[in-house]
Amino acid sequence: MRIEAEETREVQRRHRNIPQLLVNIVMASLMVLIWGRATGKTYGATSPWLAHHAETMPRSTGAILCKSYAHMNTKVLQEIVEGWTELGYVEDLHFWVKKQPPEWANVPRDFHHTQDYTRSITWWNGTMFKLFSLDKNSPSNGDSVDFMMVEEAKLLDYQAVQEAFKTVRGNRRHFGHLSCHGAKLIVTDRPRDAKGRWVLDYKKIETDPELLDAIIECQYQIQLRQIELLSDVSESKAKKLESEIKLLQEELNELRKGRELEDGDREGTVYVSLASTLDNIHALGIKALKDLRRDLSDFDWDLSVLNKDILLVEDCFYSYISEERHGYNATNYKFIEDNPTIRERDCRFDLDVRPGQGLDVFFDHNKAINCITVGQRQEQYYRMLNAMYVLEPEMAMDLVDKFCHYYRYHPTKVVNYYYDNTSRRGDARNAKYLSDDIIDQFRKNGWVVNHVYMGQATSHVSRYEMFVKLFNEADGQPFKVRYNIDNCSWWLYACHQTPTKIRTTEKGQPFGKNKDSEDPKYNIPKWEATHITEAGDGLFVAQILHSPFAYMGGGGVIAG
Structure with missing residues (x-):
């Protein structure tokens, strides 16, 4: 047959x-x-x-x-x-x-x-x-x-x-x-x-490997007989093969259950x-x-x-950041269930964005990658809502467009753009900086821009000292930091992969971030390197020192 x-x-x-x-x-x-x-x-x-x-x-x-x-x-x-x-x-x-x-x-x-x-x-x-x-x-x-x-x-x-x-x-x-x-x-x-x-x-x-090998051998014997059934065999031979297959399948089922225990159950x-x-x-x-x-x-x-x-990584610079303590989920499940065909994520997926409030942003710029972090002050919390990036050949203006596209349904088109000296590079002949181009690009997308120049970037040591107190929620801190786990996953990963570097003679700073991950010779993906951590640092420094809620250790308030 x-x-x-x-x-x-x-x-x-x-x-x-x-x-x-x-x-x-x-x-x-x-x-x-x-x-x-x-x-x-x-x-x-x-x-x-x-x-x-x-x-x-x-x-x-x-x-x-x-x-x-x-x-x-x-x-x-x-x-x-x-x-x-x-x-x-x-x-x-x-x-x-x-x-x-x-x-x-x-x-x-x-x-x-x-x-x-x-x-x-x-x-x-x-x-x-x-x-x-x-x-x-x-x-x-x-x-x-x-x-x-x-x-x-x-x-x-x-x-x-x-x-x-x-x-x-x-x-x-x-x-x-x-x-x-x-x-x-x-x-x-x-x-x-x-x-x-x-x-x-x-x-x-x-x-035990012996039992796993027995399972594999049993399955092999079953398949040998199934293959033989596909060839020209007599009716009696076919029945014999089918009977053997049935017995082997029963044996295979018992083998997969594991050894019998004292109570008669299988392990x-x-x-x-x-x-x-x-x-x-x-x-x-x-x-x-x-x-x-x-x-x-x-x-x-x-x-x-x-x-x-x-x-x-050992000796992590951001060892004080904890997903359990600082992370949260803010997924808009109702929107997802009501709109099952929408696959591209945008701000409608997020429940943590205050619709009547503007968005704070800070950029980190490099040729290979541009990063942006997004946040809002909400009562006693400062929430990092998002962390985005674009890779070359896309540039800072493309990242602005990406941000505006993601938040196109946000009703309050106001962005509070914080930047330091790293965004003030540009063409000295026409006195136009990268920060000016970013402001123009936001406005082209229909956003109102409040821009705050923060001056010289803070040192790693000063940031570390501020952030340890801030993330550990020491007494007298201006707010508690929280971040959106889904939207900021790469920021968190980069933070946890950033080691501390001892710098005993460099600029008088005893230590800082080890930013070797940004060196092309190590061939580390740019979104896993320390670039995006700089954007996060800037956002938090802006809120501590340069926002309407700005705070200093002595309790003084600084105008933003």
Whole structure:
């Protein structure tokens, strides 16, 4: 007997690298993927994993968890949908994103009878994926799911993830016999700081290699027989092969459950996959890797391409800045839900912008990168609302346009432009400075400009002394600093990668920032270097010394 493919079906080949193949073969109870950039996490791992569990457990309830609701809507969902499409699934035919399937599809309800379609994905067979984010729609004690995927795990707090995993418990009477019931998938690239290093700890509890090898061998034997079934075999031989495949699949299911415990339960299997970009060289090609080597710093090459374990910089100049203490989320979830087709982020995504108040800005200028920070004083807080940049060939005027485009819906088109001597370079013959061009560009975009010249830039030592008191909220400080986690993520990363430099003889200053990251010879991406930290420094110095709320240690107020 020969199994014929349907004449109308087009057979498409898909390349998979070895880490992707192993993930889809092993399918352990708990899998942790720590993969470098461009390794094919979505197409080769997460999308197939989600599809496998949806197909294997019809009418089950799964979950996708990430840090922010905005990230879920603007990135995670889009990549998952693209991954499913690559596998042959069609949106609005095989699955429906954040909406109820039409009646003609005759989709059964999941066993949990999930009610909220606006925060779910529904599959044709009744499987539902709940969309969780820690900042808005986090899992609660009342939730119960059959499997869960955690996206960008390095950004999530360990305890929060463990609390979410407590909800992976439901429908044992329907799916408890399957090894994929209760499965968890943790996906991330290599952590850059101590907060995300918990994902590496799973390597300590990984299942014995012998058991993982047995799973791989069992899957191999299944595939050998499936391939043989596609050839010319007799009917009796086909039945024999099908019977063997069924027995092997039952054995594979038991192997994936792990060893039996004293209480009769199974311990589950744990598989940790470490992959570098080099593992995907067949798909990327040599040129892509050469381009990455040329464009990335040694640090980023080792961390994000080679997937090496690298710790946070020691003696950090900004060690006093804490995401837990100073960061906040201000995502406008209602706007996102009411406008699901809007993918480009603008100020309508932000709840922390006071509509009746102007915006404070400070620039840092360089040939390779121009940066701007944006803030507002709000009662006892000073909020850094945003941090933006443009790279060459774009210049300062392009950054002004980018700012104006982002805040085009802000009703109060007033900008308080603070600048120091670094913005007063220009053509001495016509006495026009860069700051003048920036003011003109704001006005061309329809903004009213209040400009404040701050004079000579402050020293690193004086800033450090001011900021330590300010961020530690010592007595007598003019305000408390807070920053928008989503919009200022690169500013925070650059701050935490800035070391302190001892300068015993330079300009009489005992120490300062180590700004080696700005040196082209180190090949560090400009948005990760100290440039953007200078824009943040200037914004805070402006508010301490040059704003209407300006403050000095002795309590004096200075006119802005």
